[in-house]
Amino acid sequence: MxxxxxxxxxxxxxxxxxxxxxxxxxxxxxxxxxxxxxxxxxxxxxxxxxxxxxxxxxxxxxxxxxxxxxxxxxxxxxxxxxxxxxxxxxxxxxxxxxxxxxxxxxxxxxxxxxxxxxxxxxxxxxxxxxxxxxxxxxxxxxxxxxxxxxxxxGTKTETLEPSYFDHVREELKYKNSERFKKDKQFWIEKLENFEDNELFKKNATNCAQGDRQSFNLTDAYTVKLLTFCEKNNISISNLFTTAMIILKYKKTLAEKISVGSIMHNRNKKMEKELTGAFSRTLPIIVDVSSNNSISDLLTKTKYESFNLLKHRKYPYRKIIEDNGSKSGILDCMVSFQNKQYDSKIIENGYSDEWLDNGSNNTSLAISISNRNRDNSLAIDYDYQVAVVNEKEITDLHNFMLKIIETAIENPNKQIKDIEIISEDEKRTILNEFNNTEMNLNNTQTFVERFENQVAQTPNQTAVTYEGDSLSYSELNVKANQLAHQLRHKGVKANHLVGIMTNRHLEMIIGIYGILKAGGAYVPIDPNYPSERINYILTDSNTYALLTDSVLDTSIEFNQTVINLKEDINTSIQPTDNLSYTTNMSDLMCIIYTSGTTGKPKGVKMPYKSVMNNLNRRINRFDISSNDNILFKMPFTFDPSIWELFGWAIVGAQATLLPSGEEGNPEIITSLIQMSKVTMAVFVPSMFIPFIDYIKSTKQAHLLSSLNHVLVGGEAVTPKLVNQFNEWIGKKTTHN
Incomplete structure (x- = not known):
C-alpha cells in the first residue's frame, strides 16, 4: 500500500x-x-x-x-x-x-x-x-x-490511468524547481505595501456558521452580459472580479485591492477528467486609482488573472508565511464554474441541487455557474452570518449588478463617479439622518445642572454600591468637601486632576468633587502598568491625583495625592456649594486612548460636547427620576460618561457594578434584578456572552425591569439584536 x-x-x-x-x-x-x-x-x-x-x-x-x-x-x-x-x-x-x-x-x-x-x-x-x-x-x-x-x-467509465497521486508527485517536483523560487519572489513583490482592504469587519469570535443566498440572472440579462464579455475579450470571472474590486475600493479606499479567485488548478488535459482536491484560492491583487475607468480596471484584472495562472502553483499558506498575515487578502472570493454537465444528461431530464453546508471559511464567496447548460447564470453568495447579514448580501448583489450594468453601458466611466448607494439610501442620508435638530438645555454645565437637581430631590437615592448608597444631598455634601480641599490646593478651571480608583462610591465623589472645584478629571485604571500610568500623569501635567489606596512606589508623581478612603482632611472641609469657575467652553475631562497604534493620546472633552450628548440621550430615551442606570463601563472609556453623569441631572439613580465584573453575566443579571435597573449599556463583545448566559440559564424573567439596552462601540449585527429580542423579550433596544 x-x-x-x-x-x-x-x-x-x-x-x-x-x-x-x-x-x-x-x-x-x-x-x-x-x-x-x-x-x-x-x-x-x-x-x-x-x-x-x-x-x-x-x-x-x-x-x-x-x-x-x-x-x-x-x-x-x-x-x-x-x-x-x-x-x-x-x-x-x-x-x-x-x-x-x-x-x-x-x-x-x-x-x-x-x-x-x-x-x-x-x-x-x-x-x-x-x-x-x-x-x-x-x-x-x-x-x-x-x-x-x-x-x-450503461456507460461504464474505464479505470483512469492517471491517479490523483500523480498530481501530488508533480507538486513535490515543483517545490524543488526554479519555478518555485520565481513564484515565491512574485508573491513577495505583489504583496509589498499591501494595506488593509477588508470589505467587512469581522467579529472576534471565529465562527464559521454560514448561509447562502442564490440569484438567477434573466436570460436576456445573461445574453447581454456574455455579449459584452465576448466583445471585450474578457471572461465572466474577470467581469465579476472587477465589480468586486470596484466595490471594495469604494468602501475601503485602499490603493491595492485583493479579491480571491478559485483556481480549478487542473493543468493537464487528463487532470480535467480526474476527481480530487485540485482547486485552491489565490488573490488577484490590482492597483486601483479613483481616476481609473472601468475599462482600465477590466484590463488590469485580466492581466493579473493571467499572472495568477502563471504563478498559481505556489501555495497560499506559503504566501502568508513569506509576507505575514494581512487583512483583506481573501475576505471576498469570486469564482466561475465553467465545467458543465454533458448535454444528454440535461436532455434526459436529470437535474441537480447544490446544497449549502451551513458553514463558510471566509466572509464572502461568490460563485457564478451555468452547469445545467441553460440560458441564464446562477449566482450563489455564501457568507459568514457573524460578519454579514441577509440584507447586506441582497444590497451587495444589487451593487454588483449596478456596477456591471455601468460597465456595459459606459465602460469609460471613472471609478470616482460610480455611486454604490441606492436612491432610497441617498434620500435617507440627506433627509432623515441629517434631520437632527433638537431643542436641548446646553447652556449650563454639569455642576450647575447637578446642584439644581440636588435642590429638587435632596433625599432621593443617587447612587448605590454593594448595599451602600448616597442620597443626592449626601453625594453633594461629600463632593463639596473634596472640592473645597482641591480649591485649597490650588485647583482652578481647566486644571487636570487624575483619578485612579476602582468603581465604588468614592469614584463618583472624586469625579464630582473635581468638577465642582473647577478642574477636569483624567481617569486612570489602577490596573494599568506603572509605565502607562506614569506616561499619562506626565503627558497630562496632572495637577493632583485622587486614589483609593496607597500609591505604589513605582508611580512617579510628586504633586498632591489624596486617598479618598483614608484622607481625614476631606471630612473637615466645608459642605456648602462652591462658586462657579467654569463655563461650557471649559474642559470637563481628558480620556486617553488605548495606545494600540502608538503612545496613548489624550482626547479633550469640553462641557459643551458632553452636555449636548447627555441631553440628547435623556430626550431620546425619556430618562426620568424613575430610572436606574447600571454603571458598568470602565471609566477610562468614553461610553462611561453617560453612566457617570446622565442620571444625576434628572433625579434618576445609578447602580455600580464592582470593578472586574464587566464580563460576568451572572453578576450583571443579579444586579439588574436586585436593583431594578432600567437601562444598561453593552459593547457587542460583552453583549454576546450576556445573551448566551440568559439563553442557557433561561433567566430572562430576572431582567423584567429593563426598559432600554444600549449597544455600541463596535459593529452591531441584526442577528445580535434578533437574539436579544428572542431570548430576553420585546425590550427597547438601541444602537
Whole structure:
C-alpha cells in the first residue's frame, strides 16, 4: 500500500478542518434528481462505478506523529442506504439539513457518504456528500456526469490511468524547481505595501456558521452580459472580479485591492477528467486609482488573472508565511464554474441541487455557474452570518449588478463617479439622518445642572454600591468637601486632576468633587502598568491625583495625592456649594486612548460636547427620576460618561457594578434584578456572552425591569439584536 503526503490543497483543507473542528466546513453536497425510472440496484452500480474508476473516492487519510499521509484502498462494491421521504417534505428538509451540516471527516475511513433517496414527490434522488479533501466543485460535476451517463445508457467509465497521486508527485517536483523560487519572489513583490482592504469587519469570535443566498440572472440579462464579455475579450470571472474590486475600493479606499479567485488548478488535459482536491484560492491583487475607468480596471484584472495562472502553483499558506498575515487578502472570493454537465444528461431530464453546508471559511464567496447548460447564470453568495447579514448580501448583489450594468453601458466611466448607494439610501442620508435638530438645555454645565437637581430631590437615592448608597444631598455634601480641599490646593478651571480608583462610591465623589472645584478629571485604571500610568500623569501635567489606596512606589508623581478612603482632611472641609469657575467652553475631562497604534493620546472633552450628548440621550430615551442606570463601563472609556453623569441631572439613580465584573453575566443579571435597573449599556463583545448566559440559564424573567439596552462601540449585527429580542423579550433596544 503506497502512502504519499497530502497535496498543498489538501494541507490547507486539513488545516481548516483542525481550526473548525467537528464542523461541516469542508462538506461538498448535492442532490442528483433522477427523472427516468431506474432501480436501486442500477443506482448502486452507478455509484460503485464512480468509486472504482475515480481513485480519489478511495483515498483514506492516516495520521502518525502529528503528520498526515494518504493512501488509496482497494475497491469493493458497496451497498448504500435508502431513505424514503415519500409525501414527507418537512422530514426530508430536516434530514437534508442534518446530513450536510455534520462532520464526515474521519481517519482511515471513507471520506464520502452516498445515500439513495425516495423524494417527497415520489421521484428518486441521490445525496452526494463528500469531504473537500477528496473532492472539489469541478469533481462534483464529473461525479454527476459519470453517475448519470451510467444510468442513461450503461456507460461504464474505464479505470483512469492517471491517479490523483500523480498530481501530488508533480507538486513535490515543483517545490524543488526554479519555478518555485520565481513564484515565491512574485508573491513577495505583489504583496509589498499591501494595506488593509477588508470589505467587512469581522467579529472576534471565529465562527464559521454560514448561509447562502442564490440569484438567477434573466436570460436576456445573461445574453447581454456574455455579449459584452465576448466583445471585450474578457471572461465572466474577470467581469465579476472587477465589480468586486470596484466595490471594495469604494468602501475601503485602499490603493491595492485583493479579491480571491478559485483556481480549478487542473493543468493537464487528463487532470480535467480526474476527481480530487485540485482547486485552491489565490488573490488577484490590482492597483486601483479613483481616476481609473472601468475599462482600465477590466484590463488590469485580466492581466493579473493571467499572472495568477502563471504563478498559481505556489501555495497560499506559503504566501502568508513569506509576507505575514494581512487583512483583506481573501475576505471576498469570486469564482466561475465553467465545467458543465454533458448535454444528454440535461436532455434526459436529470437535474441537480447544490446544497449549502451551513458553514463558510471566509466572509464572502461568490460563485457564478451555468452547469445545467441553460440560458441564464446562477449566482450563489455564501457568507459568514457573524460578519454579514441577509440584507447586506441582497444590497451587495444589487451593487454588483449596478456596477456591471455601468460597465456595459459606459465602460469609460471613472471609478470616482460610480455611486454604490441606492436612491432610497441617498434620500435617507440627506433627509432623515441629517434631520437632527433638537431643542436641548446646553447652556449650563454639569455642576450647575447637578446642584439644581440636588435642590429638587435632596433625599432621593443617587447612587448605590454593594448595599451602600448616597442620597443626592449626601453625594453633594461629600463632593463639596473634596472640592473645597482641591480649591485649597490650588485647583482652578481647566486644571487636570487624575483619578485612579476602582468603581465604588468614592469614584463618583472624586469625579464630582473635581468638577465642582473647577478642574477636569483624567481617569486612570489602577490596573494599568506603572509605565502607562506614569506616561499619562506626565503627558497630562496632572495637577493632583485622587486614589483609593496607597500609591505604589513605582508611580512617579510628586504633586498632591489624596486617598479618598483614608484622607481625614476631606471630612473637615466645608459642605456648602462652591462658586462657579467654569463655563461650557471649559474642559470637563481628558480620556486617553488605548495606545494600540502608538503612545496613548489624550482626547479633550469640553462641557459643551458632553452636555449636548447627555441631553440628547435623556430626550431620546425619556430618562426620568424613575430610572436606574447600571454603571458598568470602565471609566477610562468614553461610553462611561453617560453612566457617570446622565442620571444625576434628572433625579434618576445609578447602580455600580464592582470593578472586574464587566464580563460576568451572572453578576450583571443579579444586579439588574436586585436593583431594578432600567437601562444598561453593552459593547457587542460583552453583549454576546450576556445573551448566551440568559439563553442557557433561561433567566430572562430576572431582567423584567429593563426598559432600554444600549449597544455600541463596535459593529452591531441584526442577528445580535434578533437574539436579544428572542431570548430576553420585546425590550427597547438601541444602537
Amino acid at each position: 503506497e502512502k504519499v503526503p497530502l497535496s498543498d490543497a489538501q494541507i490547507e483543507i486539513i488545516q481548516l478542518q483542525e481550526y473548525y473542528e467537528n464542523t461541516s466546513i469542508n462538506n461538498i453536497a448535492g442532490i442528483v434528481n433522477i427523472k427516468n425510472k431506474v432501480t436501486i440496484s442500477e443506482i448502486e452500480k452507478a455509484l460503485n462505478n464512480l468509486i472504482k474508476n475515480h481513485d480519489s473516492y478511495r483515498i483514506k487519510i492516516k495520521k502518525e506523529n502529528s503528520e498526515y499521509e494518504q493512501y488509496i484502498s482497494e475497491h469493493k462494491d458497496k451497498n448504500f442506504n435508502v431513505v424514503d421521504f415519500t409525501n414527507d417534505q418537512e422530514e426530508y428538509r430536516h434530514w437534508i439539513d442534518e446530513q450536510v451540516s455534520k462532520n464526515i471527516f474521519s481517519i482511515n475511513s471513507d471520506l464520502f457518504e452516498f445515500t439513495i433517496i425516495k423524494l417527497p414527490e415520489g421521484k428518486t434522488g441521490i445525496l452526494l456528500l463528500q469531504h473537500h479533501v477528496i473532492s472539489d466543485g469541478w469533481s462534483m460535476t464529473i461525479a454527476v456526469n459519470t453517475i448519470c451517463n451510467y444510468l442513461i445508457d
